[in-house]
Amino acid sequence: MTDDEVTAVACFEKALKLGKELDDPLVPNILVNMGLLYLKKLKLDAANKWCTEGREAAVKLEDSASEAEASDCLKAIKNAMKTGNA
Numbered sequence: 001m002t003d004d005e006v007t008a009v010a011c012f013e014k015a016l017k018l019g020k021e022l023d024d025p026l027v028p029n030i031l032v033n034m035g036l037l038y039l040k041k042l043k044l045d046a047a048n049k050w051c052t053e054g055r056e057a058a059v060k061l062e063d064s065a066s067e068a069e070a071s072d073c074l075k076a077i078k079n080a081m082k083t084g085n086a
Helices: 003-021 027-040 044-061 064-082
Strands: none
Touching: 003 027, 027 044, 027 064, 044 064
């Protein structure tokens, strides 16, 4: 990962920790964004983990927009696996 990507991961992790402590409704977005970052780097197992957690959090919060974003992320991961971009 580049320095910028390492910084992004650290920022997402900090935001996630704070979001969970504050019971913030943006937690699903943070999880999905982390998954998208890993997807970009073709780290598909990590991307799948984060996007799945994001979808689960979105369902729990009844956040249909975040749920859709997480589902799109998971579809992209599946496509990347099919095309051998793993």
